[in-house]
Amino acid sequence: MAAIRTNWQNIRQYIWLVGGLLCLVIAVIFWAVTDTKALVTVENPIEETQVQIQPEKVAATTHLGALMDEVRPLEMTTRVVTAGNHDAEFRGTKFFQENKKAWTIELFKASNEDVIQSFLQKQADRKNFIYFRLSGENQTEQYVLAYGLFKTDDQAKVQLQQLNLKLPASIHPQSIQFEKYISLVNDLGADEMTSANKLYEVKLKSAPLPVVDETVLAQAKSALSSLTNSSGTGSETTKTTITRRDASGKVVDVQKSHSTTQAPSGTKESSAAATEKKPVEHEVSDPFN
Missing domain, CATH: 3.30.70 (Alpha-Beta Plaits)
Incomplete structure (x- = not known):
């Protein structure tokens, strides 16, 4: 009785094993039949992002030499003067x-x-x-x-x-x-x-003296003698000249006037002193013209 039960258990295990293998074979066949599409490879391309550089705005200037003080240009033609006293034979x-x-x-x-x-x-x-x-x-x-x-x-x-x-x-x-x-x-x-350091020579030339007109001197002497003669009579002559000038300094008008006053009898001078007196001449300029 025990042997019959053991054989039946073995038969039932073989049946389950064969059934499992059949299910596996059927599943493989079904997968092979239904999966007919080719494998599609999907690639995700890497996008390169470019950084946009915005230039800095520089204020414009009309003065072209505005940066001369900050950045001085190189002077390639500058020559050196060495310290000390060189002789006349020194060359550069x-x-x-x-x-x-x-x-x-x-x-x-x-x-x-x-x-x-x-x-x-x-x-x-x-x-x-x-x-x-x-x-x-x-x-x-x-x-x-x-x-x-x-x-x-x-x-x-x-x-x-x-x-x-x-x-x-x-x-x-x-x-x-x-x-x-x-x-x-x-x-x-x-x-x-x-x-x-050049030295310049200055040449001086003699300048001729101006020629004096003798007629002008004769007229001046005659006028002086007439005035002295009139002063000997005990009168004083006053000559007044008024000169008007414009803003630029040019003479616009000249007015001359003569006035004679009698000297007091108690204050008459001697005849020798009276002949030495000269007429008094006053010149008045208009400061507003």
Whole structure:
């Protein structure tokens, strides 16, 4: 009896197992039949958002030089005037620009200008000597003493052989063209400094004296004598002149008047003193015209 029950349980388990497998097969077949559409891939593109930059509004100005004080322009043509007193042989940019194709004899270089000045003071003839200062971004400050101004290199070498300056053995003069140093010279030469302060000569000429008309003097003397004669009679003559002027100072009207007054008998002066008296002349100007 127990064996029959065990066999029946096994048969029922196999039935459930086979039924489950059949359901699985049916589900797979149904899914394969119904799912006939292809797989569609949906892509979401990444949108690039551009930031809009709004330019700042700048107030317009009609004055073109309004920013000159804030940002000053670079002055590339400015030349340097070194402190100190240079000798007359010192040369600058102008000399090198005018003689950049010429040649000279470079005697020696010195870091101190006093060395060159003391050497020049010992020379009896300083006519052909010149010296200049070298300076730049990659150039140490040096002073160069040179001699002469020649058109070609051969002329400079010939003059170099004829020089007798008694220089030390360690110094070897050489001929060199001015164009080599033109970028290292940025000074005002002594010749430019003297030309900027020119002295002007003032020539004075003698001016002729004005010619005096003798007729005018004769008339003045006769008028004076007539007045003195009238004053001798014990009367005083007063001459009044009224001059009217406009706003610009021009004479508009001139009025003259004469008045004679008798002097008191008790105050008569002597005849000698009366002849020396002159008529009193008053000039009245109108201040409102």
